[in-house]
C-alpha cells in the first residue's frame with residue numbers, strides 16, 4: 572500500500588504530556604515528524620503539534636491565541652448527541668445516500684474520510700462504511716478516535732447496556748484505510764469480480780478553498796486548511812468513482828460551489844450552507 576500523504580504544512584511536530592513519551596516516540600518515527608518536549612512546543616509561535624495525552628491524540632495549533640485542540644471523538648461529545656438525538660433518516664445526508672429508501676442498508680465507500688464525522692452519522696443510521704484518508708496526520712487522528720471509541724464501549728460503567736450495544740454495532744460497521752482514494756479505486760477490480768466488490772454508494776467530500784475570514788471559520792476547518800489545503804483532485808475522484816460504483820455517487824459541496832468536474836448531477840439536495848449532488852447509476856434495490 573502506498574503511504575498516504577498530502578501534508579501541506581511544513582512545521583508539524585509530535586509532542587506528549589508526561590507519561591506518554593513512548594507513544595509519542597513511536598508516532599514520531601511512524602509519521603517521520605520531529606519529536607519535541609511539551610515545554611519546547613509552548614515556546615513556539617507557529618506550527619502544529621500532534622499531542623499524545625491521557626485522552627489520546629489531538630492536533631493543536633501553536634502560538635499565542637491559538638484555538639483549542641481538535642480530536643476525533645466518536646463515543647462522546649457532538650457525535651454522541653447527533654447519534655442519540657440527530658435528524659435520523661430524514662436528514663439530507665441520509666436521503667442523499669438512499670438510507671430512506673425501503674430498508675436499504677448500503678455499503679458505502681467514503682473517499683475523503685477526514686475525521687469521520689459524516690461516515691459515523693451514516694453508520695449510525697445502518698450503513699456500512701469503509702473510510703479512506705490519505706493525509707497521515709488526519710489518518711492518525713481518525714484511527715485514534717476509532718480505537719478510543721472501541722475501548723470506551725468495553726468500559727461498561729460508562730454506558731447503559733442499550734447505548735453500549737448500539738455503539739458497538741455502529742463501530743463494527745466502520746473500517747478505515749490510510750490510502751489515496753485514487754489508488755484504491757484504480758486497484759478495485761484488479762483481483763475480484765467488479766459486481767461483488769463495488770460499493771453500493773461512493774461518498775466524496777473534498778476540502779474546498781475558503782474565502783471566509785479566518786475568524787469566522789470553525790477551528791477544525793482552520794486546522795484542516797493549514798494541514799491539507801484544498802483538495803484539487805476532487806473532479807478526478809468523481810470521474811473514477813462513477814465507473815466503480817453500483818448505485819450512486821454522492822458529492823458534498825458548499826451550497827454555492829460549482830459542480831465537481833463541471834458534471835451536472837441527476838439531482839441535488841440543497842441546505843443553507845451545504846449541498847449534496849447525487850449521481851445515480853441505477854435504481855436502488
Ligand SMILES: C[S@@+](CC[C@H](N)C(=O)[O-])C[C@H]1O[C@@H](n2cnc3c(N)ncnc32)[C@H](O)[C@@H]1O
Pocket residue numbers: 577682683684685686687688689690703704705706709750751752753776777778779799802804808
Ligand atoms: C473536507 S475533509 C472530509 C470531512 C469528512 N467528510 C468528515 O465528515 O469529517 C476532506 C478530507 O479528505 C481527504 N482527502 C482528499 N482527497 C483524498 C483522496 N484522494 N484520497 C484520500 N483522502 C482524501 C483530505 O485529506 C481531508 O482529510
